[in-house]
Amino acid sequence: MPRSRTLIALLAAEAVSSTGTAMTFVALPWFILATGGSPGRMSVVLAVEIAPMAIFGIPSGSVIARLGARTTMLVSDAVRAPLIALVPVLYWTDRLTFGLLLAIVFLIGVFTAPYIASQRSIVPELFGDDERVVSKASALFGAATHLPIVIGPAISGVLVATLSATEVLVIDGATYLFAFVCVLAFVSGGRRLPADDASRGVLAGIRYLARDRLLGPMTLTVIVLDGAAGAIAVAVPLVAFTRYGRDAHVAGWLFTSFGIGAIAGSAVVMKLIDAFPPMRVASVGIVLATLPLWVIAAPVPWLAACAAVVACGFCLPLVNAPTMGLLSTRPPAAVRAKVLTAVMTASGLGSPFGRLAVGPVYRAHGNAGVWILIAGGMSVGAALFVAAVLRGSEPRSVPAPVI
Numbered sequence: 378m379p380r381s382r383t384l385i386a387l388l389a390a391e392a393v394s395s396t397g398t399a400m401t402f403v404a405l406p407w408f409i410l411a412t413g414g415s416p417g418r419m420s421v422v423l424a425v426e427i428a429p430m431a432i433f434g435i436p437s438g439s440v441i442a443r444l445g446a447r448t449t450m451l452v453s454d455a456v457r458a459p460l461i462a463l464v465p466v467l468y469w470t471d472r473l474t475f476g477l478l479l480a481i482v483f484l485i486g487v488f489t490a491p492y493i494a495s496q497r498s499i500v501p502e503l504f505g506d507d508e509r510v511v512s513k514a515s516a517l518f519g520a521a522t523h524l525p526i527v528i529g530p531a532i533s534g535v536l537v538a539t540l541s542a543t544e545v546l547v548i549d550g551a552t553y554l555f556a557f558v559c560v561l562a563f564v565s566g567g568r569r570l571p572a573d574d575a576s577r578g579v580l581a582g583i584r585y586l587a588r589d590r591l592l593g594p595m596t597l598t599v600i601v602l603d604g605a606a607g608a609i610a611v612a613v614p615l616v617a618f619t620r621y622g623r624d625a626h627v628a629g630w631l632f633t634s635f636g637i638g639a640i641a642g643s644a645v646v647m648k649l650i651d652a653f654p655p656m657r658v659a660s661v662g663i664v665l666a667t668l669p670l671w672v673i674a675a676p677v678p679w680l681a682a683c684a685a686v687v688a689c690g691f692c693l694p695l696v697n698a699p700t701m702g703l704l705s706t707r708p709p710a711a712v713r714a715k716v717l718t719a720v721m722t723a724s725g726l727g728s729p730f731g732r733l734a735v736g737p738v739y740r741a742h743g744n745a746g747v748w749i750l751i752a753g754g755m756s757v758g759a760a761l762f763v764a765a766v767l768r769g770s771e772p773r774s775v776p777a778p779v780i
Contacts, residue, residue, distance in 0.1 A: 386563030387496060388517065390556035394454070397552030404545035405464075405482075406614035406628075412468075417736030418475065420611050424732035425479045427607060429486035430725025437491035438715030439579050446495035446714065447564055453492035454557035460485050462550035465543035490725065494717040499564070501705050501713070512655050512702025516643045516694060582715030585708055591656075591769030592707060592716070595700070596723045598761040602663075604727030605754025611735040612747050620744050621679045634683040638690025645691075646698045655699035656766045662695025663759040670752035674745045696762075 409419045441449045460481055467473035501511055578584075586593045617628035642662075649658045669685035677685075708716040731754070738746045 383499070383564050386559045387499065390454075390559040390564075391496070393559075394552045394556040397549035404549070406611065408464075408468075408543065408546070409478075410614070410618055417740070419615070420733050420736035422478060422482055423611050424607075424729040426482040426486045427725055427728040427732065429483060430490045430721050431729065432725070433487055434490045434718045434722030434725050435582065435715075436579055438494065438582050438718035441491055441495050441498070441714040441718070446498050447560060449491050449495040450560050450564075451557060453488040453495075454553045454560070456488050457485050457492075458550045458553035458557065460550075461553070462547050465546050468543055490718055490721045494714050494721060497701060497705055497717055498714045501710070509650055509655060509702070511705050512650050512699050513647045515701035515705065516647050516650075516698035581712050582708075582717070582719035585712050585716050586719055589707070589769075591765065592704065592720075594765035594769055595762065596720050598758055598765055599720060599723040600727040601754060601761060602727070602758035603724040604731040605751050605758060607728030607731035608735050608747070608751050608754075611732050612744075612751060615735065615739060615747070616673070616682070616744050617679075619739075620676070627679050630679070630683055631686055634686040635690035638687035638692075639694055642691040642694035643698070646694045649695065650699065650702075655702055659696045659699040660763045660766050662692045663762050666692035666696065667752060667755040667759050670748065670755060674748035674752060676745070 406419050406423065409422055444452070463481055464473065464478065467477060497515070500515065586596050613631045614628045617624060617631060621627040646658065646662075666689050669688040672685040673682050704717060704720060705713065731751075734750060735747055738750050742749075
């Protein structure tokens, strides 16, 4: 019963807070553009939001080890809720400057990496270290994340059009509070784990990745993949604003289309993992995910762009669920959170550069250049990912103990 209650609470917290986050995918960029900001400024804000994952991702692993996963999640939600609500409050009182906006989104980003790593580190505690089982559980979390992407941006597009982006940001703050209550009342896992020789020190996660024949090279590919993928958060509202008639509904439907595909992919991947080796599924998925993105580089109607995003969204759970299953089970429990935050740091290294690149590339080459940048970067990352899996999957390496 405690295991079922914890899983349901984690899924509910993820679903509701992800709905708010999905709404903010539209609301925050739209708020910047609608209040006179340029695409370049929008790129800077979204890059600053993700930058803390690169700066503080590795140290946050030590925070999780000290506090425990559950406490870390509670602290993260308790801080992020008022921070996101502070943006509209300062705007309504004419006190919001560009510098303050950057500071707020930076602080929100500081608490994102430890929250995600804490949530994922609880899953093996519930289900054990079987890679296939944890991969399936990761697919469930993916569905809980992607279902809100179906409804969140569409709702946000309607609310932004009928109310304003500021009200949507307030709603996002409330979803963090809901997640806080779910974790506080119903999550019993996420205990603090005793350290051993291999898990001591801030750099324990990096040391483990450096010795692991598979996870080490895969982590390097994350920098390239998330650099390209990070640009999508800027490119979607930008293409809706500049190519599709400044229509917030289009931005919402583009994000929603991704969620529709991702939900279907999350269901399919659980069957595929039973039939095929998980990392083989991931390798095929990452290759297929890159192909539809090339379509959006052409001046296609927005419905065609939505169809391309559906196809991409369908393929990404085929990558994410097996990869998270591997990351959540391969490292020993004592070092697991530090490995996860080290991988998220790699993600954070690429994402800000991808987001920052959108503004200059758009000024020089328009939307076509932006989407060629995204699709090209994803294609390179996919090739590196497949090469890492082929090189490192067999035989499985076991890192030597630290002396």
